[in-house]
Amino acid sequence: MIDMSHPAEPPAVQGVCLVIGVGVGVGGAIARAFADAGLTVCLTRRARHLDELEAFARTLRDEGARVHAFGCDARSEEETVALFDRIEAEIGPIEVVVFNIGANVRFPVVETTTRVFAKVWEMACFAGFLAGREAARVMTPRGRGTILFTGATASVRGREGFAAFAAAKHGLRAVAQSMARELGPKGVHVAHVVVDGAIDGAFIRANAGDVDALLERDAILRPEDIAANYVWLHRQPRSAWTHELDLRPWSEPW
Numbered sequence: 001m002i003d004m005s006h007p008a009e010p011p012a013v014q015g016v017c018l019v020i021g022v023g024v025g026v027g028g029a030i031a032r033a034f035a036d037a038g039l040t041v042c043l044t045r046r047a048r049h050l051d052e053l054e055a056f057a058r059t060l061r062d063e064g065a066r067v068h069a070f071g072c073d074a075r076s077e078e079e080t081v082a083l084f085d086r087i088e089a090e091i092g093p094i095e096v097v098v099f100n101i102g103a104n105v106r107f108p109v110v111e112t113t114t115r116v117f118a119k120v121w122e123m124a125c126f127a128g129f130l131a132g133r134e135a136a137r138v139m140t141p142r143g144r145g146t147i148l149f150t151g152a153t154a155s156v157r158g159r160e161g162f163a164a165f166a167a168a169k170h171g172l173r174a175v176a177q178s179m180a181r182e183l184g185p186k187g188v189h190v191a192h193v194v195v196d197g198a199i200d201g202a203f204i205r206a207n208a209g210d211v212d213a214l215l216e217r218d219a220i221l222r223p224e225d226i227a228a229n230y231v232w233l234h235r236q237p238r239s240a241w242t243h244e245l246d247l248r249p250w251s252e253p254w
Contacts, residue, residue: 015095016087018042020074020131026150026199027100028056029223033231034096035065042087047071074101074127084134093142096234097135099128100150103168106161117164124168129175132190136183143187146234149176151194180243189241191233196248197221220249 017034021027022043035041041060045053050071057069068091072083087094103123107116132147139145153159155173158166173192180190198214199221214220226247233242 014038014040015093016040016042016091017096017098018044018084018087018094018135019098019100020044020072020127021099021101021150022053022056024056026195026223026226027098029227030098030100030230031056031067032060032065033224033227034098034234035060035063035067037231037234039096040066040068040092042068042070042091044070044072044074044083046073074099074131075122077130080127080130080134084138088138094135094138094145096146096148097131098148098150098230099131099172101127102150102152104152104154104162104165107164108161109163112164117167120164121168121171124165125171125175128172132175132179136179136188139188140183140186145187146189146191147176147179147183148230148233149173149190149192151176151192153194153196155192155194156196177243184241187238189233189236189238191242192244193226193229193233194244194246195221195226196246197252199223199226217251218249221247 017039019027019031019034019041022031022045031041031043043053043057050069053069053071057067060067070083072079074080084094101123103120105116105120128149132149135145135147139147149172151173152169154162154166154169158170176190176192183190197220211220215222229245229247233245236242
């Protein structure tokens with residue numbers, strides 16, 4: 001029987017994992033997982049959150065990881081291009097890019113202003129395009145690399161009150177599909193992860209019931225378990241790449 005919990009190791013050059021959109025939840029868990037896997041990790045958030053991001057980076061460094069924190073507006077083409085150029089020049093080859101910006105907001109459609117709709121699209125779709133394009137720019141000449149996009153329930157179905165978010169996430173999924181077909185034959189693995197369910201964190205603890213009881217039953221997604229799948233995707237042998245991975249607790253209805 002094949003042990004799927006320990007897939008084949010990636011190429012000898014570990015390189016850099018860039019995680020775009022790092023908080024204390026899923027993004028932080030992804031960063032920690034790739035650091036534990038031996039990669040140098042670069043973290044980004046908006047500049048106004050840089051102090052908080054640097055504090056998290058120091059925690060990882062204290063655990064022995066190689067970590068760098070950057071303030072970057074992922075919606076800015078200029079800042080995104082400069083970020084990739086700086087990492088490649090000063091830190092090392094980018095082997096993995098994880099786009100993890102959510103922008104989950106809820107507005108009734110008649111209360112959704114054009115400003116809200118455009119901003120959500122910029123954060124959750126356009127910024128993903130920029131990250132994917134710049135990742136492709138540095139990875140395709142080397143013939144290797146992994147680009148991972150974090151999706152959501154809204155990536156595949158739009159609920160009431162989430163027109164802007166669903167439009168952006170549907171768009172991001174389409175970007176990922178197109179990139180996978182274009183970049184796969186060039187050696188770059190592109191995958192989209194649909195995280196379909198409640199995730200343990202500050203938001204759910206403020207809005208749900210007994211979260212600890214849910215965790216005890218494995219009835220809620222744990223950030224560290226989500227993150228383990230991202231490392232697994234990066235380590236997949238290219239003869240059997242996954243493009244879309246759907247993650248949900250065992251008790252969540254399909």
